[in-house]
Amino acid sequence: MHDVYNFVSGPLVWVAFIVFIAGSLYRVISLIMLVNKKEKFIFDYMSFKYSLRSIIRWSIPFATVNWRKHPVLTVVTFAFHICLIVAPLFILAHSVLIDESWNISWWSFSDTIGDIMTVIVIAGSIFFLIRRVVLPEVKFVTSASDYVILAIVAAPFITGFIAYHQWFAYPNMMIFHIISGEIMLMAIPFTRLRHMLLSPFTRAYMGSEFGGVRHSKDW
Amino acid sequence: MSEPAKKEQEKVVDQGIDVGIARLTEDKIKHTINSVIKVETGARLKAYVETCIHCGLCSEACHYYLSQGNDPKFSPVGKVKQTMWEMLKKKGKVSPEFMRRAVEIAHTECNLCKRCAQYCPFGIDIAYIMTVVRRIIHKLGITPLYIQDTAHSHSVTMNQMWVKDDEWPDTLQWQEEEAQAEIPTLRIPLEKEGADIMYSVIAPEPKFQAQLIYQAAVIMDVAGVNWTMPATPGWDNSDMAMFTGDNELMGRLKRSHFETAARLKVKKIVMGECGHAFRSVYDMGNRWLGWKMPPIPIVHAIEFYYELLKAGKIKIAKKYATPVTLHDPCNVVRGGGLEEKARYVAHAICEEVIEMHPNREHNYCCCAGGGVINCGPPYKMKRIKGNKVKADQLFRAKTDGAETLITPCHNCHSGLHDIVTHYEIGMDIKFFGDIIYEAMEKPGAIDG
Numbered sequence: 001m002h003d004v005y006n007f008v009s010g011p012l013v014w015v016a017f018i019v020f021i022a023g024s025l026y027r028v029i030s031l032i033m034l035v036n037k038k039e040k041f042i043f044d045y046m047s048f049k050y051s052l053r054s055i056i057r058w059s060i061p062f063a064t065v066n067w068r069k070h071p072v073l074t075v076v077t078f079a080f081h082i083c084l085i086v087a088p089l090f091i092l093a094h095s096v097l098i099d100e101s102w103n104i105s106w107w108s109f110s111d112t113i114g115d116i117m118t119v120i121v122i123a124g125s126i127f128f129l130i131r132r133v134v135l136p137e138v139k140f141v142t143s144a145s146d147y148v149i150l151a152i153v154a155a156p157f158i159t160g161f162i163a164y165h166q167w168f169a170y171p172n173m174m175i176f177h178i179i180s181g182e183i184m185l186m187a188i189p190f191t192r193l194r195h196m197l198l199s200p201f202t203r204a205y206m207g208s209e210f211g212g213v214r215h216s217k218d219w
Numbered sequence: 220m221s222e223p224a225k226k227e228q229e230k231v232v233d234q235g236i237d238v239g240i241a242r243l244t245e246d247k248i249k250h251t252i253n254s255v256i257k258v259e260t261g262a263r264l265k266a267y268v269e270t271c272i273h274c275g276l277c278s279e280a281c282h283y284y285l286s287q288g289n290d291p292k293f294s295p296v297g298k299v300k301q302t303m304w305e306m307l308k309k310k311g312k313v314s315p316e317f318m319r320r321a322v323e324i325a326h327t328e329c330n331l332c333k334r335c336a337q338y339c340p341f342g343i344d345i346a347y348i349m350t351v352v353r354r355i356i357h358k359l360g361i362t363p364l365y366i367q368d369t370a371h372s373h374s375v376t377m378n379q380m381w382v383k384d385d386e387w388p389d390t391l392q393w394q395e396e397e398a399q400a401e402i403p404t405l406r407i408p409l410e411k412e413g414a415d416i417m418y419s420v421i422a423p424e425p426k427f428q429a430q431l432i433y434q435a436a437v438i439m440d441v442a443g444v445n446w447t448m449p450a451t452p453g454w455d456n457s458d459m460a461m462f463t464g465d466n467e468l469m470g471r472l473k474r475s476h477f478e479t480a481a482r483l484k485v486k487k488i489v490m491g492e493c494g495h496a497f498r499s500v501y502d503m504g505n506r507w508l509g510w511k512m513p514p515i516p517i518v519h520a521i522e523f524y525y526e527l528l529k530a531g532k533i534k535i536a537k538k539y540a541t542p543v544t545l546h547d548p549c550n551v552v553r554g555g556g557l558e559e560k561a562r563y564v565a566h567a568i569c570e571e572v573i574e575m576h577p578n579r580e581h582n583y584c585c586c587a588g589g590g591v592i593n594c595g596p597p598y599k600m601k602r603i604k605g606n607k608v609k610a611d612q613l614f615r616a617k618t619d620g621a622e623t624l625i626t627p628c629h630n631c632h633s634g635l636h637d638i639v640t641h642y643e644i645g646m647d648i649k650f651f652g653d654i655i656y657e658a659m660e661k662p663g664a665i666d667g
Binding site (some may be wrong): 031032034035037038039041042044045054058065066069070073135136137138139140141142143146192194195198199201202203204205206207209210213214215216217218219 | 260261262263265266267269270271272273274275276278279280284289291292294296297300336337338340341342343344502506511512552553554555556580581
């Protein structure tokens with residue numbers, strides 16, 4: 001058990017981060033190189049001002065017509081994504097790990113806040129799952145991979161939640177938690193979770209076209 | 220009134236598709252799809268397809284989806300699933316029957332209005348994906364018959380309506396004579412080198428709406444504009460090739476148009492009240508030719524009228540009394556940002572302007588643009604039933620008091636005419652030019 005724990009919390013962490021960072025860089029750089037090779041004109045139309053205008057607008061809840069049309073979804077998706085990114089960075093237990101490993105004192109928030117954020121991510125995952133099953137326009141375009149990526153994202157939070165509360169099988173749950181976290185990181189560049197990497201670019205390009213050429217709003 | 224939307228669509232007979240499909244082999248389809256995707260597309264298609272998280276949030280942007288009882292087959296992403304996703308997933312190995320359905324979707328169930336691009340949180344350009352599908356359709360030779368015929372006309376005559384070389388100046392001189400009965404000094408200057416403005420129109424104007432040229436000539440004359448029209452091919456700014464995916468032909472058309480303006484050494488091109496032509500000269504055709512923005516400034520009629528009214532070059536004798544509502548055409552509003560200028564013009568020439576909702580860049584499409592109406596009679600009812608949401612929107616504007624509908628776009632004009640007639644809305648449909656001509660002071664006119 002200790003061997004497994006040491007492996008997943010040691011070498012495998014490095015593998016996960018290397019795959020995540022290298023894979024992400026590969027995704028972004030290869031996309032830009034593809035633009036350079038085949039659609040160079042895109043560089044000419046890209047506008048810093050209008051890219052930012054579009055990204056910022058869509059990053060504010062209820063600032064776009066479509067966010068306002070779907071108030072529940074908007075609240076859930078913003079809460080979900082913020083917690084998804086922020087919670088792992090500042091959970092107290094993670095902060096302790098960083099401190100113990102490298103003697104770096106990292107910020108953290110209280111266990112209660114970490115707990116709440118974890119619940120928000122799990123609840124958000126359930127919301128998205130129900131949405132996929134229930135809404136015809138979502139169900140129609142849903143494939144197996146959509147459920148898989150949802151599971152990949154939910155897993156570290158579910159296992160982390162159970163492990164933190166030590167409800168059952170604590171040592172195993174810890175290992176599952178670490179592995180599922182590593183899987184999520186590694187999956188980002190290679191599944192549709194890559195919308196995390198690519199959406200700023202598609203948003204920026206559409207923002208530039210709407211602002212610079214079409215003189216219109218893309219929200 | 221409209222049938223229930225859920226009823227199965229009748230199978231349409233379209234020789235352009237039927238004959239073309241009969242000639243296809245799976246090998247040819249596979250080769251064509253893969254070569255278009257590999258050679259002609261790049262980061263955009265890749266990023267759009269890979270970034271889409273299948274959330275369905277684009278659905279409510281689409282008038283087809285809203286009009287067909289929220290049928291997911293008509294949602295923007297639903298249309299991509301039934302076309303491009305399958306083509307990519309199967310690496311081009313799709314059947315002729317699949318391609319038949321792809322033609323229906325890309326050509327008659329999407330107006331390329333780009334409203335969905337405003338609803339996608341990631342800004343995915345589904346209209347672009349549909350134009351790639353249309354490009355594949357073009358290369359396979361299965362484009363719907365009617366729109367392909369207009370593309371053939373473009374190719375042979377450089378205009379959309381088979382107007383012959385001698386018929387064009389003849390029509391202009393005929394309209395000049397007609398207008399001289401009203402303003403004896405009026406001219407339609409042909410081939411005037413060094414004029415400030417070249418005025419260009421779409422071919423349906425000389426073909427069957429010649430009065431629009433008459434009206435434009437009166438406006439130009441009264442405003443004292445130094446203008447001209449070419450007597451040669453290159454006068455037509457329309458472009459159905461852009462919608463069939465025949466990019467090479469689109470390039471020929473736009474080159475001819477821009478070169479005609481260059482030959483006449485004009486400072487800018489003013490175009491009539493047409494939306495798709497604006498998209499062609501301002502967005503698509505110029506880019507195909509390698510111009511980031513149009514090589515010669517393009518001024519749409521809305522902007523031109525705005526400038527004339529603002530500068531006091533035309534004065535309104537008596538404002539149009541009937542309450543109007545204003546339809547924002549996608550290509551000049553979502554595609555050109557002319558919504559506030561359109562409102563300035565509307566308020567300057569009409570007593571009362573009543574907004575329809577939604578409006579401006581969020582207005583619902585006419586369901587005629589993007590080449591859909593040009594696919595002809597076989598798809599007329601589909602187009603009308605696919606836009607019940609527009610009828611509802613117009614009904615509400617009528618309830619608010621609007622009796623006349625202003626649509627500064629030819630395609631919108633024709634499409635909304637069908638909507639207004641079928642759903643018995645009872646509204647007059649007018650161009651800005653119609654109302655300006657009616658309401659303006661005409662100092663040189665015989666009557667007054």
